[in-house]
Amino acid sequence: MSDAALLRIEALRVSFRTPEGPGTAVDGVDLAVAAGETLGVVGESGCGKSVTALAVLGLLAVPPARIETGTIRFDGRDLLRLGEEERRRIRGREIAMIFQEPMTSLNPVLPIGRQVAEPLRVHLGLTEAEAREAAAGWLEKVKIPAARRRLADYPHQLSGGMRQRVMIAMAMVCRPRLLIADEPTTALDVTIQAQILSLMRDLKEETGTALLLITHNLGVVAQMAARVLVMYAGQVVEEAPVAALFEEPFHPYTQGLLRSIPVLGGRAGGAKTRLAEIPGLVPAITERIAGCRFAGRCPHAFALCREDPPALWAIGPGRRARCWLHLHPERRRHHG
Amino acid sequence: MGPPGLFPMLRYVLIKFATLVLLLILVSLTVFAVLFVLPGDPAQIILGIHATPESLARLRAELGLDRPFFTQYADWVGNLLLGRSALSIHYKMPVFELVASRLAVTGPLALLAMLFAVAFAVPLGIYAARHQNRPQDLAVMAFTQVGLATPEFWLGILLVLLFSVELNWFAAGGFPGWAADPLGSLKALLLPAFALGIIRAAILARLTRSSMLDVLREDYIRTARAKGLRERTVIYVHALRNALIPVLTILGLQLGQLLAGAIIIENVFFLPGLGRLVFTAIGMRDLPVVRDVVLLMAAAVVFVNFLVDLAYAAVDPRIELH
Structure with a gap:
């Protein structure tokens, strides 16, 4: 250490x-x-x-x-x-954290763009427009297809893998x-x-x-x-x-x-x-x-x-x- | 999957609206059938017990009471749809006018009562949930337990004793009428609305508390905290919107019931509302009034539920999937 x-x-x-x-x-x-x-x-x-x-x-x-x-x-x-x-x-x-359950870790009644932008608003004091822009950038970075158009989507419209990408974007926006x-x-x-x-x-x-x-x-x-x-x-x-x-x-x-x-294929000879x-x-x-x-x-x-x-x-x-x-x-x- | 389009929303509203219409048809049939088989002959009541069988028969024919069930039903519904009002037997005036004047009391009373209920219940419920199992929570729970056990007429009488008799802040009852004295009319509704609201606040507060407790255990609340959001943002933005979804249901039921008239409280405060109208009309066998008012009450409940369904869709984006 x-x-x-x-x-x-x-x-x-x-x-x-x-x-x-x-x-x-x-x-x-x-x-x-x-x-x-x-x-x-x-x-x-x-x-x-x-x-x-x-x-x-x-x-x-x-x-x-x-x-x-x-x-x-x-x-x-x-x-x-x-x-x-x-x-x-x-x-x-x-310090940011991402959790095990992408299905339940995002708020079901808030658009994902807003959820990703929130840390920027509260910690860095960005305006709504700036935070939204940065959130869109991060959603692209975590490789969400057509990220900009998905800002207004709700979590239930995304698959588990996509939700975990959103979680990662949300954790990384402030570059912890x-x-x-x-x-x-x-x-x-x-x-x-x-x-x-x-x-x-x-x-x-x-x-x-x-x-x-x-x-x-x-x-x-x-x-x-x-x-x-x-x-x-x-x-x-x-x-x-x-x-x-x-x-x-x-x-x-x-x-x-x-x-x-x-x-x-760990054991040679095919022995089970x-x-x-x-x-x-x-x-x-x-x-x-x-x-x-x-x-x-x-x-x-x-x-x-x-x-x-x-x-x-x-x-x-x-x-x-x-x-x-x-x-x-x-x-x-x-x-x- | 795509963004939430207008089409699924429109479809949702249309489906809910179709359900509303279907329910109203069923309700009207039930109301009509019940009153049809109920004992008590309006012609007899109008003409008194000394009427001759011939004059009774003539009046029955005049009122259409001798015709078959479905003809009478079609007549009634047809006239309602065309906006043609029947005449009240007792009040000798069009039922629509009668109902409209009473609704001008009951409607604002119900809304005011729900306003009181929500204004007390939601903050209390949130407060209790945030202090779960601590003295603050126990105090709220004890208070709401008392609220649940209190009959509203008794609370009404207590309020009259305190605010009208002792403090002289309010009149003890009566209603001056919106046209004559708008401010006085509003004032006349405050105490009864408070009595109705506070009783309903008890159940709403408990519901808000338990719903809030469920939501505060959710993973997304932990996520919100992990983001470093302020506690009030966590509670009022992330938790409350989710917690209010079940509360809306009960709120809608309560509003529907209140719109149907609060018979007891209207009697305690001498308010000329729908509840008193239907109460009197039943006693007088004023069939046209009873029929229309009961249908209106049922329609109010059904309609408020329709509004609640729309409110769901506004609060919960997942609703379009159902």
């Missing part, structure tokens, strides 16, 4: 009030994104990746959510100490320094996914925006990110440069994730192999776990794992892992 980080989250802890009692959704997350960099954050649903993103923007509903501890520094300012008005000025202007994309392609058809990813890559290159890409899809991360963070049950369990992670995953959870990706799965379920956020949170599902777990929580140790250049195997490599079992 360089000190020139644009975004630096330290020891972030977010709890939720749930009907089953208080639960910890994010438990001591550290991460940093440098200016212009793409960081992939990977994990199953419920691992705390979206909550972390919403905490950065200040969009968590309090209550039921509560930020217990931690700092979120953006460009040197601790966002958690800013007032609501100051945070609002950052949202959409310096950080774009948070929470599962931006998960709800889309595979062919559309590739188009949206390549669009995001192009725009990122053009604007120099840093990207915090949240996904459960390691394939997406491989295409987009230079560095990856793997989260499990509210904690970072592994961090690595993307190539290293794919070549030599350290944490048993990361290994499990990689084994569960289908590989096209079952896709590996990680047995068991992610623990509920209200569950109290003494040792490692993954121990219950881990093929290598031994007594220590169930008693003491491992720390996030540096295990190599740019690499960290939260696993007792770092101190007890002899415990790693090798499967035939």
Whole structure:
């Protein structure tokens, strides 16, 4: 992690009030994104990746959510100490976000041109005509056909892929320094996914925006990110440069994730192999776990794992892992 | 897909209009049939109990009461369509004139009442939704619960006691007439409209609250906040328009009912409105009046619903797809 980080989250802890009692959704997350960099954050649903993103923007509903501890520094300012008005000025202007569901993330009763123009009006004080013109330009940039004629269209007149393009245009109009994309392609058809990813890559290159890409899809991360963070049950369990992670995953959870990706023509000789799965379920956020949170599902777990929580140790250049195997490599079992 | 053209909009309006006409035909048939089979002979009422069978028969023939059902129905509807008014048996004047003079009271009363209702309900509902489960919300909910449980005549009487008897700000009832005293007439409608409106505000406020709560959970509200919009823009531009769609439906129903006359409140405040007219006319077996007024009331409800459908289309761009 360089000190020139644009975004630096330290020891972030977010709890939720749930009907089953208080639960910890994010438990001591550290991460940093440098200016212009793409960081992939990977994990199953419920691992705390979206909550972390919403905490950065200040969009968590309090209550039921509560930020217990931690700092979120953006460009040197601790966002958690800013007032609501100051945070609002950052949202959409310096940090923008796109969401998973393009079908429901746009307002159904407002024309898309207006929705794309809104950040320009509120943050940059553009007149209606100027903002409209800029919105048209951005709709062209995200490759919406006949963009100018579609300014007056409503979201229901667009396909899912087109709506996600509108969302991207809306997020990028103020040229934010950080774009948070929470599962931006998960709800889309595979062919559309590739188009949206390549669009995001192009725009990122053009604007120099840093990207915090949240996904459960390691394939997406491989295409987009230079560095990856793997989260499990509210904690970072592994961090690595993307190539290293794919070549030599350290944490048993990361290994499990990689084994569960289908590989096209992966096995020579045409032998059919079952896709590996990680047995068991992610623990509920209200569950109290003494040792490692993954121990219950881990093929290598031994007594220590169930008693003491491992720390996030540096295990190599740019690499960290939260696993007792770092101190007890002899415990790693090798499967035939 | 393309931009929303004029054609789908026009088609929507035409379909809704056709529905309106069809409904009016059904309503008129029902009204006529019900009054046709109802006991009570208008000829007997006009001539009194000592009338001879011959004079009764003559009057029945004169009034067309001896003719078959569909002939009478066609007569009635035909005359209505041609703008030919029947004569009221009791008031001895054209029913249209009678209705028009009463509508001049009931119409403004209904609109004023709904104005009060919306002016209270929508801000209260938004306020409660924004403070969900906090004391402010509980206060609004308790207040509206009282509103739901209060009979409007009782509220009317309380208002008269406070504002007319104690404070002497308003007359205790009566209606001077628009031509004679426009300002006094408006003033005469304020208390009854307030009584009607505040009761309806209770249900509208609850509806606005729950609808607003639903909308505030929507993804597009999170998007609006993520854009850095001011909270009031999020609430009044992004949330309210969506939240008002279900509220419009109930608002339309309430307005339709109020246009049909508020019999009880008109009696509390001695207002010469449609409600009192139909009440008197039924007692007098004034069949031509009852028939036309009941049809008008039903038509008011149907017509307001038509307007609500049009309002939907104005508020919700997705409507043309249905």
